[in-house]
Amino acid sequence: MTNNYVGKRVKRTEDPRLIRGLAHYVDDVALPGTLHVTFVRSIYAHAKITGIDTSAALSTPGVVAVYTGQDVAGKIGPVPCASALPELKVPDHRVLATDKVYFVGHPIAAIVATDRYAARDAVDLVMVDYEELPVVTDVEQAANGGPVIHEAFGDNIAYKLTSGEGDIDAAFTAADRTVKQRILHNRLAPIAMEPRGVLARYFPGEEELTIWSSTQIPHLMRTQVALMIGIPENKLRVITPEVGGGFGSKLNVYSEEALLGWIAMQLGKPVKWIETRRENMQATIHGRGQVGDIEVGFKNDGTLTGLRYSVFADLGAYHQLLTPAIPTLTGLMLSGAYKIPAIQMNITGCFTNKMATDAYRGAGRPEATYVVERALDLVAAELGVDPAEVRRKNFPSPDEFPFHTATGLDYDSGDYETALNKAQEIIGYAQLREEQKKARDEGRLIGIGVSTYVEICALGPSQAMPAGGWESATVRIEPTGKVTVLTGASPHGQGQETSFAQIVADELGVNINDVTVIHGDTGVVQYGIGTFGSRATAVGGTAVFVAVQKLKEKAQKIAAHMLKADASHILFEGGKYSLQAAAAASATGVSEPVVPVGQAPAGALPEPETDGKSNLTIQDIALAAHLAKDLPPDTEPGLSATYFFEPKNFTFPFGTHIAVVEVDHETGDIKFLRYVAVDDCGRVINPMLVDGQVHGGIVQSIGQAMYEEVVYDEQGQLVTGTLMDYAVPRAKHIPNFELDRTETPSPVNPLGVKGVGEAGTIGATPAIVGAIVDALAPFGVRHLDMPVKPENVWRIINGN
């Protein structure tokens, strides 16, 4: 209102502690007498455990305890899966393997020792006897008669699901032409720079367990871990200190979290486990991992008639929290930014001898965008028209919103053509195509890729979520006038300590430095859902916004009482409550002091003075509300409001990304020449934070498109087990991003925000792959699977 922090590039309040190395991640929390935990993990992808000998480990100096699967059987419940698909097969996922191991990295035993070196030494001293079993890592082989992983199920098919609306057969009959393409969504590792970590402490007297965990969902984790280890939920406190990135990999409940809590209770001492990067590659969830067939029907003028996508989803050996649900999100977003009368998705979810796949930034939606955008490129190639024009032809117009898709969604708002136009204008599209032609004549291989994506954010209405889709907030003004915000969202780098403070400071007319945003502590913050699915600002920020409105309503009443006027005559502006001009004129001079003025005892808070004042700051009111000496009748003391916001719908951000690449004839190397992204994430709270989210997302897309791939060999050994083998993009790999925005507010929430956390990973891969394919079009290339490496490119150019 008066400050206008919202919409401005406000520097982050989080940063001073982070840039000085003074922030606390889990491993930075030191408790006296802490014991260290390490894990013995399977070296085989599929084997029977015929014996475990822990005696050598136990007799090692410093080793306090060793726990095997048998030791904890019946004491710790299974690792939860929150997805409830019809006829879903759910394996019994124990925190430690008992009789069989199902993937490399499967935890077998937990070692507890007095220091981390002793704990690590002892891992090598636990003797595990294995009897190897046949392994299946290829998802289609798993579906079609490969070795059965969970014998009780009889096969490896966890579920089959068909979704979509419209008459798909009629759609293909009505088509003038169809194109088909088999495509691969490479399995990826999320690689949060901070690996996972857990610290647990138990107070036997109070019967209170505290778990510090690097998680995105402290409250959901508390509920699940309480159930797993059988402690009352109100005796378990989960604290997420600083979290060094998540990207979905910490949107989960893991074996280690329950085990550490349980071990702390057994030993009565704090226990800590810090994941190594190797463990992180093996036993933290992976993402993507689909192979499917696209079939798209269209008219000769480029109008789409129908889309079918039949996919095998590589779920891994077990379900983690959302494993089976991720491919269903792909099905939801298969309409992309287009009018497609009929859509059908057929999913076959399969077990393989690998780590589980689950939510990795985008979580099923990058797969959908990739399918749709690749399909549009194929249609364009088939018709010999510009890919941008095929897209334009099939956009719904802005007045068609809310737009119902054949996947069953109602898109909230959108103006896809304006974003496309803007991106084309920035990059100089027509001229670029001319230059491309000229370059080709000179023998240079330049390609242009266009993606006009739409994504689904603000997850989500509770109806569509396994464990509630709302978010909570408390806004409180302390007696000294400082403003405390408690959010159930649990940000981990996104910057909501700043953006939520911007919202609150504007609404209350206070300095942003007087606002502190607290999150990630179930002992302090009311129940919340967490940060994932680009929901923190759209859902959590809205909860904050509405809580502030509630707080202001109460403050208005108290202000009216203090100013001896009717609440309807009180104006709130610039952080001050005052009598409206008309009311002030009729007021009868100086009002009585509301708070009796007396000799304050030592240490007492200063009492608010209203005599002679025609206005009151919200802090004056907070103090009066706290002292509660003269409040309006039926008014609770204190100035605090809590709100749980339930969104009515998802939000649907969108945009256009255009990538320009040049391919080196000699080496197959791929170089970015330009990258323009025009994103529309609704109303923007802090443009600097939005740019950061877009940059980071696009670079993860660059990783998927060109570098990253989790590779298991035929024996199920993880070939890409370190950062030496798994290629995360580095600074030299990025283009100079040219970002811009359009702003189409969402009608779903009062802030008009949509979300932007995953836009980059959703919108960018098709633009990048499209550009590389376009560069190689002179060689007849229409599609390439990710990651597109120089070797693939070189082979195409050289015909081998």
Place this chain on the structure above:
Amino acid sequence: MKKAINLSVNGVSRTDEVEPRMLLVHYLRDVLDLTGTHVGCETSLCGACTVMLDGQAVKSCTLFAVQADGSAVTTIEGLAQNGELHPVQEGFWEKHGLQCGYCTPGMIVTAAQLLERNAAPSREEICHGLDGNLCRCTGYQHIIEAVEYAAAKKAGQS
């Protein structure tokens, strides 16, 4: 088996008895409680553990504490002087060069050392200088801008 080491850390002289196999990063974090230096991969690939050893940016996850005997170590905690941020720290704040902050100490130390060697690096030279440091959040563009900001700031100071 323990070995005595003498070194200077952020300008403070230290004498400690350490196990020969104790990694420098664990010495800094667990013994000296300087937890700003992080471990991200244990294999020298991610750079989160970068500190300065006698003015050179090194990965403290693959050095033993005993190898730092007799040396001067500067960690992220030692960059700000008299409460004033190092220009690179300031650049990271100004240009939004960090999100989750986990890679940040290593990035900042590496960038600070880069600017010691090359006061006015090109974008390409910055990227080359940061090649040993991974960031998964920012997409690097704001980090590059942060280093450019620091270079300009330092040029203005001298």
